[in-house]
Amino acid sequence: MTESVPPTDESDTRKSTVFFSYSREDQARAIPIIGLIQDAGFSTWWDGMLEGGERFSRSTEEALDRAKAVVVLWSKTSVQSHWVHDEATRGRDRGILIPLSLDGTDPPLGFGQFQVINLAKSKMDSSDTEILRMLRAIAASHRAVLNVPAPSAKTGLTFNRRWALGGGVAAVAGAAGFAIWKADLFGGSSTRNSVAVLPFDNLSGDPEQRYFSDGLASEIRSNLSRNALLEIVGQTSSNQFRDRKGNIQSIARELKVSFLLDGNVQRVGDKVKIAVELTDGRSGTNKWSKIFERQLSDIFAVQSEIASAVAGALSAAMDESSAGKKALQVGGTRSLTAFDAYLRGRELFESHIDEASERAALAKLEQAIAIDPDYAAARALRSRTLAVIANQYASAVERKALYADAVTEAQRAAKAAPNFAPAYAALGYALFYGRLDAAAARKPYEQAYTLAKSDVDVLSRFAVYCARTGRFVAAETAINRAAILDPLNSTMFKSAGNIKYAAKAYQEAIGFGRKALALNPQRSTLHGDIGNAYLMLGDLDKAQAEFALETNTLLALPGNAIIAQKKGARGRAKAALLALISEHGDNALYQQAQILAQWGDKEDAFAALEKAYDVADSGLVYLLNDPFLDPLRDDPRYKALLGQLKFV
Secondary structure, three states: OEEEOOOOOHHHHHHOOEEEEOOHHHHHHHHHHHHHHHHOOOOEEOHHHOOOOOOOOHHHHHHHHHOOEEEEEEOOOHHHOHHHHHHHHHHHHHOOEEEEEOOOOOOOOOOOOOOOEEOOOOOOOOOOHHHHHHHHHHHHHOOOOOOOOOOOOOOOOEEEHHHHHHHOOHHHHOHHHHHHHHHHHHOOOOOOOEEEEOOOEEOOOOHHHHHHHHHHHHHHHHHHHOOOOOEEOOHHHHHOOOOOOOOHHHHHHHHOOOEEEEEEEEEEOOEEEEEEEEEEOOOOOEEEEEEEEEEHHHHHHHHHHHHHHHHHHHHHHHOOOOOOOOOOOOOOOOOHHHHHHHHHHHHHHHHOOOHHHHHHHHHHHHHHHHHOOOOHHHHHHHHHHHHHHHHHOOOHHHHHHHHHHHHHHHHHHHHHOOOOHHHHHHHHHHHHHHOOOHHHHHHHHHHHHHHHOOOHHHHHHHHHHHHHOOOHHHHHHHHHHHHHHOOOOHHHHHHHHHHHHHOOOHHHHHHHHHHHHHHOOOOOOHHHHHHHHHHHHOOHHHHHHHHHHOOOHHHHHHHHHHHHHHOOOHHHHHHHHHHHHHHHHHHHHHHHHHHHHHHOOHHHHHHHHHHHHHOOOHHHHHHHHOHHHHHHOOOHHHHHHHHHOOOO
């Protein structure tokens, strides 16, 4: 990159949103980094724009106050600079600090709590992983979606500050940036340490025993997923191959894995026989197989033994780095009857049939907990089940009590197993959707994410939480990881679509919604998600067609009410609103507010939002970036409500 720095003017500096701090001794190496930031569409202030005078001048102060991100380049020289310390302190105190390390130098005392992006071995171009991390962090500070431009000619880039400053940040939220996300999210090939645990066949002769073979495969998958050396494909994608007896290599290619673990279970009386086989998905050759015959009471030991044996076999197949490393088993129980009740409860919960199935799951989980009060997995799943019932089926009166119970149950799960990721994810969900406290939910969600490793469900829920709270880069990273691990799970595509919708990238949201429908055409809410995106794009006819296909009336009726009003059909619009009130009552207060805001009935919309807050309507978790409520956004009452929900 060559340096070309034309004179600045006041209009340039007023537009800058990224403050770049570094030591003068590092300027030659700082300029290419500044250029990459500007090439990504961000307007940047740095001290090379000053024509003279003290460094910490009035224009420096103004730039710091105006900045949405303070990028600090730590090095052996900059850690000694009082100027860099002062500027970094401003960024830290405002919560917008993005620390880089030029040469691997650790930040000074007072800045160690921030994760540093290490550029010591960086290629210093937009394809470099650490540069992308930096750009994504800057995008997150602007609540935007990253757009990295195509590489320039190899002859070198010209650092034209006037062009870069004039570009502003508008381009960052454009659709082009999504091409990078999609390529990472659903493309790529298998890694050497990737494994899919296929559903184990039930050879017991009793179809009712399938819950046990499925549950055993799932427990082994969970044990393996806690091994940091492995990447384990999610349950939904693996279960697509339950009845497919096709070529092993084709299954491995479709799941993008290097190894497949298959097996069968035969349960007779108090004995169980488990046959397990590990196959190389690339060559189709058997790498390891074993038959376990045990008393049923030894089931916990055998599932852990299988996970350890598989990890050992994989270490031999991959490399020696994982030899002897065992998966940790946390959150479990030693009681066979509690385990059996948990498996039955989980099967009912995962079926998501109706309220009756959810409450039946609750009963089984309560049975498991009564037998073993320290069974963290059962408590975490009971918390989730309570939250689902509260969110989807409970009346306003019952909802708060259910969510309070869900919070308590998740806290007990975390106490029983402090390293069990699903416990923290359940707590985050209950605090966010139940207590409507976005700030309180952050810590448990982040604890869950840190512990999750290959837990697709935890990763997905963390991603959606990040999107709801405006942290789009963190949301992208988490859903990317989840989608790689569970590529045939429609939920991953639905969540990705919801993240793009929250970021106002509506065309991309539609693409993900279509992909989710291709995987699960019967899934409700997907047509509604797509309809909402079309509505925001102003294509009312396509939106209406999607809402006509939506079976969930909490999405279809608001969409129809808004479209009818926009088309001048006031009677049909009112009829749709009345149908929503009649069918859902106080459980649709948030949706009523959406309709009224889009109609321009501001006072009635705020009245509905106030009622929604009073009854703890979970729809309020959309409040921060819901485009349906944009007509209310500048009102002080809206900002006050955001404060009540701890979004700000």
